[in-house]
Amino acid sequence: MGNGYTELHCDGASSGNPGDAGIGIVISIPSQNKTLQISEYIGVTTNNVAEYTALIKGLETAKTLGTDRIRVFLDSELIVRQINGQYRVRNRGLLPLWTKARSLLQTFKEYNIIHIERKENREADRLAKAAIKKRVVKRD
Numbered sequence: 339m340g341n342g343y344t345e346l347h348c349d350g351a352s353s354g355n356p357g358d359a360g361i362g363i364v365i366s367i368p369s370q371n372k373t374l375q376i377s378e379y380i381g382v383t384t385n386n387v388a389e390y391t392a393l394i395k396g397l398e399t400a401k402t403l404g405t406d407r408i409r410v411f412l413d414s415e416l417i418v419r420q421i422n423g424q425y426r427v428r429n430r431g432l433l434p435l436w437t438k439a440r441s442l443l444q445t446f447k448e449y450n451i452i453h454i455e456r457k458e459n460r461e462a463d464r465l466a467k468a469a470i471k472k473r474v475v476k477r478d
Contacts, residue, residue, distance in 0.1 A: 342367075342368050342369040342407070343368075343407045343408060343409045343448075343450075344365060344366065344367045344368075344400050344403070344405040344407065344408045344409070345365070345366040345368075345408075345409050345411065346363070346364070346365050346366075346396045346397070346400055346408055346409070346410045346411065347363070347364040347366075347411045347412075347459055347461065347462040348361065348362065348363045348364075348389075348392035348393050348395075348396040348410070348411075348412060348462050349361070349362045349363075349389070349392055349412070349413060349414075349459055349462035349463045349465070349466045350362075350380075350385060350386075350387070350388025350389035350390070350391055350392040350414075350466055351385065351388055351463065351466035351467050351469075351470060352383060352384055352385040352387075352388050352470075353470055353474075354382075355384055355385050356382055356383055356384045357382060358379070358381075358382055358470045358473055358474055359379070359380050359381060359382065359383045359384075359385070359387070359388040359391075359470065360377065360378060360379050360380060360388065360465075360466045360467065360468070360469025360470040360473070361376070361377075361378050361380055361388060361391050361392035361395060361465075361466050361469065362375075362376070362377055362392065362461070362462040362463060362464065362465025362466030362467070362468070362469065363375065363376040363377075363392055363395060363396040363399065363462060363465065364461050364462050364465070365396065365399060365400055365403070367403060367405065372403075374399065374403070375461070375465060376395065376396075376399065376465065377465035377466070377468050377469045377472075378395070378469050379469045379470065379472065379473035380469075384431075386414070386416065386417070386429070386432055387431065387432065387435065388466070389412065389414045389416075389417045390417060390432060390435035390436065390439060391435070392462070392466065393410065393412065393417065393421075393439050394435065394438055394439050394442060396410070397410070397439065397442040397443065398442065401442070401445060401446075405446070406446055406447040406448075407446060407447055407448040407449070408446050408448075408449045408450075409449070409450045409452060410449065410450065410451045410452065411452050411454045411458070411459060412451065412452075412453060412454070412459070413453070413454055413455060413456040413458070413459040413463070414453075415453050418451050418452070418453040419453075420432075420436055421436070421439060421440065421443070421451045422451055
């Protein structure tokens with residue numbers, strides 16, 4: 339793979355917190371002129387668990403595509419600061435997810451985790467919410 343960075347936009351959503359939750363992922367690989375989208379229902383959980391789940395699934399997927407340099411964009415300031423080491427992970431339920439995300443990041447030659455405004459993460463947000471809607475409609 340070339341020197342270009344793969345871009346990963348990811349978002350998690352939960353209706354109820356905890357409630358029905360979904361993840362949305364957009365992976366762009368400029369060197370391959372390829373974009374991949376994932377919209378997946380993940381069960382009943384909190385918003386922060388959904389955010390971490392989206393990040394982990396996005397990193398795992400990028401890895402299977404052969405990516406070794408990645409820029410990750412999230413609109414969750416909490417998750418970005420925890421991953422970057424600015425905040426401690428106080429919630430015991432998030433600790434295993436944080437550990438898994440950190441270890442996945444270590445498998446890349448280079449990575450950046452960047453906080454963006456929600457409006458800049460619109461597509462990943464839409465995919466996360468769509469996953470919840472699909473699941474909720476099916477269940478009724």
